[in-house]
Amino acid sequence: MTSETPNLPTPDQIRRSPKVLLHDHLDGGLRPGTIIELAHKVGYENLPETEADKLGIWFREAADSGSLPRYLETFAHTCAVMQTKEALFRVASECAQDLAEDGVVYAEIRYAPEQHLEAGLTLEEVVEAVNEGFREGERRARTNGNRIRVGALLTAMRHAARALEIAELANRYRDNGVVGFDIAGAEAGFPPTRHLDAFEYLKRENNHFTIHAGEAFGLPSIWQALQWCGADRLGHGVKIIDDIEVAPDGSVKLGRLASYVRDKRIPLEMCPTSNLQTAAAASYAEHPIGLLRKLHFRLTVNTDNRLMSGTSMSREFEHLVDTFGYTLDDMQWFTVNAMKSAFIPFDERLAMINEVIKPGYAELKSEWLFRQTVSTSGSVSV
Numbered sequence: 001m002t003s004e005t006p007n008l009p010t011p012d013q014i015r016r017s018p019k020v021l022l023h024d025h026l027d028g029g030l031r032p033g034t035i036i037e038l039a040h041k042v043g044y045e046n047l048p049e050t051e052a053d054k055l056g057i058w059f060r061e062a063a064d065s066g067s068l069p070r071y072l073e074t075f076a077h078t079c080a081v082m083q084t085k086e087a088l089f090r091v092a093s094e095c096a097q098d099l100a101e102d103g104v105v106y107a108e109i110r111y112a113p114e115q116h117l118e119a120g121l122t123l124e125e126v127v128e129a130v131n132e133g134f135r136e137g138e139r140r141a142r143t144n145g146n147r148i149r150v151g152a153l154l155t156a157m158r159h160a161a162r163a164l165e166i167a168e169l170a171n172r173y174r175d176n177g178v179v180g181f182d183i184a185g186a187e188a189g190f191p192p193t194r195h196l197d198a199f200e201y202l203k204r205e206n207n208h209f210t211i212h213a214g215e216a217f218g219l220p221s222i223w224q225a226l227q228w229c230g231a232d233r234l235g236h237g238v239k240i241i242d243d244i245e246v247a248p249d250g251s252v253k254l255g256r257l258a259s260y261v262r263d264k265r266i267p268l269e270m271c272p273t274s275n276l277q278t279a280a281a282a283s284y285a286e287h288p289i290g291l292l293r294k295l296h297f298r299l300t301v302n303t304d305n306r307l308m309s310g311t312s313m314s315r316e317f318e319h320l321v322d323t324f325g326y327t328l329d330d331m332q333w334f335t336v337n338a339m340k341s342a343f344i345p346f347d348e349r350l351a352m353i354n355e356v357i358k359p360g361y362a363e364l365k366s367e368w369l370f371r372q373t374v375s376t377s378g379s380v381s382v
């Protein structure tokens with residue numbers, strides 16, 4: 001092996017590399033053990049399993065349905081135990097700690113405040129409890145030697161009619177823990193243009209938003225999200241592949257929408273494992289991320305729902321390394337893309353890239369130098 005051979009990153013290197021996560025649902029990332037404890041506390045009796053390991057497996061299998069609406073049904077159980085300030089605080093704190101432990105240095109975590117009002121909390125109380133939880137999680141992570149910064153994205157549910165109200169809430173808390181807005185939920189039948197008033201309001205306020213689009217529905221959904229609603233980023237956006245033609249000789253032709261997405265550097269929040277579960281992609285090897293990366297779209301790698309997908313940022317990267325042979329340089333490319341696309345101010349993104357991400361990868365990339373052992377003949381071998 002020569003020193004020029006790009007070694008594939010090991011699982012340990014992947015975990016230690018600085019990672020940036022833009023698409024992760026708070027109610028899709030609870031620890032199974034926490035769900036069980038919280039269910040006990042609030043008297044929720046509908047959990048399908050009462051042992052943590054089995055419950056984790058249940059979520060993964062139930063979410064493996066091949067359909068987004070059925071995937072989303074599993075959130076009834078997590079939302080049911082996230083109705084009090086204490087529960088929201090704990091879930092948010094554990095979320096930040098779990099991500100930090102996995103090497104995530106910056107994360108934007110989303111949730112729908114309107115889904116946490118069943119026990120009488122106000123929207124503001126929900127946001128404040130989650131914010132305090134994230135701050136606590138950041139502090140605890142630091143105590144364990146891990147640095148992480150977490151911002152919240154407030155999601156409105158696309159089948160409901162509270163988007164403007166949630167957009168106003170996001171705007172009210174924008175200097176206080178909330179960095180942007182999103183819409184989520186079943187895509188087919190619920191086009192983003194139903195919520196134009198919310199997006200127009202946010203644009204007038206110079207605020208940021210991403211839209212789940214091009215996951216369970218195709219190009220019209222992406223087109224609306226960008227050209228009618230003005231989304232800064234696309235949640236998933238994998239179906240942009242429908243606007244790209246690959247000829248038998250390997251030449252590639254981009255349609256107008258795919259060209260626009262690439263030319264304007266619209267960030268795509270790819271979530272490979274989640275896409276396999278909802279049948280938005282057939283396998284890792286066939287996931288559009290492979291082609292889109294070659295074509296230099298602004299791609300980012302994300303988890304979507306760590307509980308339902310039994311995943312983490314490290315695991316998503318492990319799958320990509322195994323499937324596409326991505327190196328630490330590729331990982332750095334995805335990570336810098338994500339940091340460039342975050343909703344925090346430009347100077348902070350730049351500092352994260354230059355002071356945290358690049359030095360982190362430089363350190364990992366130089367490890368091979370120190371792994372060599374000197375043989376008796378004086379030459380080096382790996």
Ligand SMILES: O=c1[nH]cnc2c1ncn2[C@@H]1O[C@H](CO)[C@@H](O)[C@H]1O
Pocket residue numbers: 025026027028068072075079110111112115155184185186212215274304305
């Ligand atoms: O991949 C997804 N596509 C669309 N909606 C989703 C996805 N993952 C989660 N949610 C929805 O977002 C809500 C707020 O976090 C969750 O309760 C779930 O219904």
Ligand SMILES: [Zn+2]
Pocket residue numbers: 023025184212235304
């Ligand atoms: Zn999502």
